[in-house]
Amino acid sequence: MRCSLRHERLLRKEGIEIIAGIDEAGRGPLAGPVVAAAVVLPEGFKHKVLTDSKKLSPAVREELFAELTAPGAVIAWAVSVVDHEEIDKINILRATHQGMRRAVTALSVVPQHALIDGLPVRPFPVPQTALVKGDALSFSIAAASIIAKVTRDHIMLEMDACYPEYHFAQHKGYGTEDHLAMLKAHGPCPIHRRTFLPVKQAQLDLF
Numbered sequence: 001m002r003c004s005l006r007h008e009r010l011l012r013k014e015g016i017e018i019i020a021g022i023d024e025a026g027r028g029p030l031a032g033p034v035v036a037a038a039v040v041l042p043e044g045f046k047h048k049v050l051t052d053s054k055k056l057s058p059a060v061r062e063e064l065f066a067e068l069t070a071p072g073a074v075i076a077w078a079v080s081v082v083d084h085e086e087i088d089k090i091n092i093l094r095a096t097h098q099g100m101r102r103a104v105t106a107l108s109v110v111p112q113h114a115l116i117d118g119l120p121v122r123p124f125p126v127p128q129t130a131l132v133k134g135d136a137l138s139f140s141i142a143a144a145s146i147i148a149k150v151t152r153d154h155i156m157l158e159m160d161a162c163y164p165e166y167h168f169a170q171h172k173g174y175g176t177e178d179h180l181a182m183l184k185a186h187g188p189c190p191i192h193r194r195t196f197l198p199v200k201q202a203q204l205d206l207f
Helices: 006-013 058-069 084-090 092-105 139-162 177-186 197-205
Strands: 019-025 034-040 076-082 113-117 128-131
Touching (some): 006 139, 058 139, 076 092, 076 139, 084 092, 113 139, 177 197
Parallel strands (some): 019 113, 113 128
Antiparallel strands (some): 019 034, 034 076
């Protein structure tokens, strides 16, 4: 099934007009933040390319990010960045859910309903519908996935300039063979997630 506004239209038939799509990027990496985004699209929104950010090239994601965040392109959008320290403190699942809650409450409009990629988030400040693989089904969630992914990629490019020996520009903090080799060679840097097993192991190997 192609990405569309089908789920949004079903909600609008129930009289729900302001619908936010919610998604995140960065649950799996060993370093850096997890980023959540919320997007409210206009009724009748159409797009030939927009879908799950993982299915698109970096260049296309950048184009869509610029398009979606341009003034007047959408009704509202917001992001929440949950850093590595908070992830280590409360765990990645709770940090992801916290980011989603913060993103939806940061919107300039108050949604009547949220479409969330994956499983339900409880508690949540507005009524929700969770859609497994929702970023490939709902334009609202897909738009959130693009904004979350590109925002996080930009952060990791900045981190690459701070810690060039880890090659964050290439792998964005994910546990690639190259990243694991650099982690073993240099040990964790300040933005590594200390509670993640490969980082723990690299820290132990230093002693």
